[in-house]
Amino acid sequence: MDFKLTEEQQMLQDTAARLVRDAYPFEQREKFSESELGFSAEFWGQLGELGLTAVPFSEDIGGFGGGGVETMLVMTELGRGLTLEPYLQSVIYGGGLLNQLGGDAQKEDLLPQVAAGSLQLAVAFDEPQSHYNLHDVQAKAEAVDGGYRLSGRKAVVIGGHSAGKIIVSARTSGDSRDETGISLFLIDPNAQGVSRRVYPTIDGRKGCDLFLDNVQVGADALLGEIGNALPAMRYQQGRAIAAQCADALGSMDEACKLTLDYLKTRKQFGVPIGKFQVLQHRMVDMQTELEQATSMAILAATFADGEDNDERSRIIAAAKYICARAARKVAEEAIQLHGGIGMTWEYNLAHHAKRLVMIAHQFGDDDHHLKAYAKLMQVA
């Protein structure tokens, strides 16, 4: 057991932390959030220049060769700054799918661009009825001359408003909840028959619902084997969840710091409110949740790129469950311990709280992962 960072990892963490600190003061974040793009093109460019978008990719395509721990370090800092860029969607999730399933031509063409940050990917797996279940797919893809024809609707595609390519799951065979018969397609959001309803999200980012109306794609749009995408979807969502847990960690850590600071400075009844034992204990509870979440984020990070087996699935489910619950608890308690001021738009704590609660609404909430874990739990 060794929980220390290597020199290289330490440098990576410092780089990410410094960049976020310099480029992402809270007032700036508001401006980025309200812009049409919904994030900072400049900051995205800096992530590319500093090689942060290349972190999880192999060296032979210009990557950094990082694994789950490296990803965790970057994501924690991005979460700390409440950054809005679709790093997780493009670099971790989309890039991971492309890397795992892509053919040689697809990888040669696209992976270096994703690693450099010049191409942004988004992932469109959810549907209005799927409620986090990746196998619940009604969007259809029919084989037609020289390619496929896609129709259906995809729900809440974070970053889908700005992505250069979107990875879409669609059914090539079987019934709507069969585990087989699901295929992935790389689609161009500007292709004929694709329309998007773009909206901001509660936590200040942007996303869209994606409508596919007889969208014609070539055979080269298929990502991986026909009808057998689910295992890779689940595996890569596991990587995305590990990254998301780290993201939550950074935000939770900030929320705890802000709250602790407030307890020391806010005076009522003639003393700092941190002198009241009941509030001390609640701050301790928050800190305990943060520790538990940190442990699970580390565990998930070390398994994120590992072998696809039950043990990994259990750990990912447990990590998301613990982190989502901790995130909600920290968010709610941070608001309560601040009182009214914690509920105001102009104070960054409220935005951490929103981010932390919304973590549950992507890649499955605590209930979803509790059920998943219970199914996989070893009895003896």
Next chain:
Amino acid sequence: MNVNYTAEELAFRDEVRAFLKSELPADIAAKVKLGKHMSKQDHERWQQILVKRGWYAPGWPVELGGTTWGPVEKHIFDEECSAFGAPRTVPFGVNMVAPVIIKFGTQQQIDHYLPRILSGEDWWCQGYSEPGAGSDLASLKTRAVRDGDHYVVNGQKTWTTLGQHANMIFCLVRTDPEAQQQRGISFLLIDMKSPGISVRPIITLDGDHEVNEVFFDNVRVPVENLVGEENQGWTCAKYLLTHERTGLAGIGSSKAVLAHLKRIAMKEVCDGKPMLEDPLFRAQVAEVEMQLMAIEMSTLRILAAAKEGGVPGAESSILKVKGTEIRQAITHLLRKVIGPYALPFLEEEMQLGYDGELLHADYSASLAGDYFNMRKLSIFGGSNEIQKNIVSKMILEL
């Protein structure tokens, strides 16, 4: 012991139901049920319907336009109103300042202000909290200095709910800076149009404008706007707070929202089945329903024990804590039901009268915002920590 409603109470309930069925405007009820924001006009329209029936101010004496209802009738009325989707009464005039004026005010104040509350001429807001005085309300600093037949008021109030609509504000002000904390505070009625008053919106984390800051810069208030004795305002303040707390449990409203949750959970699917058929989720809904059942009974017991026409004391703090926790739990479940569709922030769809295309469903746009908005329940009206202090001091004598 008999926990069932009497024949008279059941008859009263039928009367309330018949009234709501025929008089509650359908468009207002629809908005309430979908968690849309009410406009000032919506509130006013419903108020006048209630006034006409003589049911707007149940807690007032009959001769002033009130009713003879006891605690059980009030509870039945609240519950039925919530169930039918009637808007929550904005409490600042009818349920807060009015009881104070009735108990502590002069005949002149009663004659002047109460009819104006009924007619809707006056829309009141509450000037209690200050930036440095929240939980520790008695440390408030807004000053009122006597100058001839006026008080000159300087200072700031905050978290002033719906202050943007109000033309009157009742304020706690410090009239004796030398006196100990609670002493030296007075209860003043101030016209919001007085020179020197400015209102600044506070936008909450759900993007809503519900609360405000109110600034007082040499505002002149006639001395006849003092309620009760100078420096004895704390008595009024406390009286009002216990009044306020009884309603803060919001049982009727929680029941209505729970019914809404079940409806939505039958529409939303997970694994091809309604969410409500998911055993894990269903158990969480059941848990809340049982808690609600218990608090309803607690409310009725506490109300029944209160002296005829009086208000409960520290027991209402128990109701406030538990009631607000239950309501927050329901909003949490509502957010969960819609899965990824909790993420979109659809300001337009939350607006009144939106008739554009819906992203998901008519109920979904407001759910995440509501959840965040309802974090206020455990903060305002005396935070739940303060309520627990009251219980431990007043009831447990710790």
